[in-house]
Structures are given as structure tokens and as C-alpha cells.
Amino acid sequence: SHSIFWNMLAVSLIQGDAFAEIVRDEESGELINLKPISPERMRVVFGKNGLIKRYEQIKLGKPVHKFKPIRIFHIVNDRIGDEQRGVSVIESCEWVINAIEEARRDYRVLLHRNVVPVRIIEVDTDNATKRQALMAEYKDAIQKGEVLVVPKGTVEIKDTTIQIQDPIAWIQSLENYFYLAVGIPKTIASPDNVSEGTSKVGYLLFEPIYTYRQTLLEADIWNQLFIKIKFNRPPSLMDNIQSNEAKNTSQTGFQPKDV
Numbered sequence: 001s002h003s004i005f006w007n008m009l010a011v012s013l014i015q016g017d018a019f020a021e022i023v024r025d026e027e028s029g030e031l032i033n034l035k036p037i038s039p040e041r042m043r044v045v046f047g048k049n050g051l052i053k054r055y056e057q058i059k060l061g062k063p064v065h066k067f068k069p070i071r072i073f074h075i076v077n078d079r080i081g082d083e084q085r086g087v088s089v090i091e092s093c094e095w096v097i098n099a100i101e102e103a104r105r106d107y108r109v110l111l112h113r114n115v116v117p118v119r120i121i122e123v124d125t126d127n128a129t130k131r132q133a134l135m136a137e138y139k140d141a142i143q144k145g146e147v148l149v150v151p152k153g154t155v156e157i158k159d160t161t162i163q164i165q166d167p168i169a170w171i172q173s174l175e176n177y178f179y180l181a182v183g184i185p186k187t188i189a190s191p192d193n194v195s196e197g198t199s200k201v202g203y204l205l206f207e208p209i210y211t212y213r214q215t216l217l218e219a220d221i222w223n224q225l226f227i228k229i230k231f232n233r234p235p236s237l238m239d240n241i242q243s244n245e246a247k248n249t250s251q252t253g254f255q256p257k258d259v
Helices: 002-015 094-115 128-144 168-182 196-225 238-247
Strands: 017-024 031-037 042-046 052-057 065-067 072-076 120-123 155-158
Touching (some): 002 031, 002 196, 094 168
Antiparallel strands (some): 017 072, 042 052, 052 065, 120 155
């Protein structure tokens, strides 16, 4: 059951919604299994009153399989207002993800240019065939680390030094924005070069977020599956933070009401 719930939470973050068929014993009504269903195959049908009327599972080349609402366990991520579907984390962070990948690809090219720099070559000929042959020889020499020898006065390599801003700070700022948007402190996912104090504060700020998600899942399980479950909460650092604050009078501002 833990793996099923974990899978559904992950899918709801990625797709916005997660679905699982509720399988019960026909006589006793006891829960037997939860069968996850890919969200791209599920269609939610709403009635005129705005409530869910039924679920429809779409299968290629097969009839649509209809489910009553009581037969589907449905988790929704960050639904806003009267939206009928949840919000995907990837969709909300798409621009940041693309910007990070773009910056990394550009930086990869930049590092490669330190080994194989771009050159502007002036050739003393208008013959396209000769230019193509010289380009091929130059490319081959660069790849093999050899010296290219040409007749004097036929080729001149221009200075092509380009001042490019270091993109590391830009990439880091994008990553920080991404972690803020997702709601996970960067100190948890990537603790490198982070002080112990910063890690503790980041973990402390994350406590209300994961506690809230656990509470929502517990409510969904109770309301849809009629099962009372309370997940174990990870250890809190609140007492540790308060103890450190009492010992260090210059470090203030973390009060119990903040969590």
C-alpha cells in the first residue's frame, strides 16, 4: 500500500491527477487492491451540478470502460478555484526547466570551445571547391590534434576571442527558483556547499509543506476508501532550533508560532 500511495503522489505531481481503481470484495465490501491507472487514459465526466458523474478509461481499439465515482481513488494536485483537473508541477515550472537545460547546453558548448575554439579563416581564393577542401583539412587536423600546413599567404586566422559571462550564477538562480516553485528546499535535494545552520532552517521551513501533503492524503484515503490512516511524520527540528537560539542570543527570530 505504501508503494501505491507513493506512486500516486508522484504521478499527481507530474500529471496533476492520479487515479487508481478500487477493488473490493463483492460480499464483504473489504478493500482488496488499488490498481493505478495512467492519467492520460482517464477522463473525468462532470454533471451539471459540478460534481463528478463518472470516470471513463480510454483504451485504444477497445470500448470505453466507465466507472462510478465510488470505484476510483482520485488524488488531485494543487487544484485552483473550480478547475476540474489538478496542476502539474512540470507544467507550472516548464519555463524554468527549459531555461536550465538551455543554459547547461550552452555552457557545455562553451567548455568545448576551450579545447576546439571557433576560428574565422580568410582564404585567398574564390574557388568554393578549394575552400571546402581546406575546411575539411582544418577540421581533420583539429580533431586529430595535428598541425595544418598551408602555402604562405593563402590563409589568415583572425582573432575570435569572445567575452562570455559565466553562466553558473544564472543556472543556480534558476535552480533556486525551481525548488521554491516545487516547494522542496534545495538543501534537501542538493546539500552541497550548504552550512549546517542553513540546512536546518530549510528543513524546518519544509515541515509544514510535507505535513500538509500528508494530511491531504490521509483525508483522501478516509473520504474515498473509508480507511483511517495516519502517516508517521519525519522528526522535527523545531526543538533543536529553539535550543540553539537560546544558546546564541544573536540568532533570534525562530518562534514556535512560525511553524
